[in-house]
Amino acid sequence: METQRKTRIQIENQERILDAALEAFSERGFRGATIDQIADQAGMSKPNLLYYFRRKKDMYEALIARLLDTWLEPLRELDDEGDPLPELQSYIRRKLEMSRDFPRESRLFANEILQGAPHIRSLLETELKPLVDEKAEVIRGWMKQGRINAVDPRHLIFSIWSTTQHYADFDIQVRVILGPDRGAEGRFEDAARYLEALFLDGLRPAASRDSLPKVQSL
Known part of the structure; x- marks a missing residue:
């Protein structure tokens, strides 16, 4: 039986609802957000x-499934045939870009994990863990x-996650501490350079520092 194709208006309305739900869930968590709040944020009636x-729950799970797929994409792109330091540099940069461009999504994911991952535990077991296992072997x-x-390698991946996502989950704290001069958009570039030095210099073998390709700024 064929599924009826959605109209452009239906697709737009669905996206508007999910954007409003993302705002509500990232601010209040699953339990704190209500359908009435989401409907009001979306500018439509509750029946609509x-x-x-x-x-x-349907809105929340749709957001989480989409988020996990987006969140895992940079790790999927880690290429076993590439040079390790540039590959890891690119991964760090991509994760920081996601913290910059998707702060609400990052906070939504963090809230879910802090609650014990009640809605995505199966996804963590069937999608996240196999991918981390695969890239850990790389x-x-x-x-x-x-x-x-x-x-x-797994703790290395954890460390990259925690340091890059900090700039989304604790954005206000970061901007307050850095102050108006350093807490603007350039904070992500500053963070990228620092994290590159922290991780890549630490991973570069001392005996071959001169022979390995130097990491260039992306």
């Missing part, structure tokens, strides 16, 4: 909203080849 999404392979220093 419920035509597209019957339950608050990183481990670079280490065995002597191309980067030996560290626990």
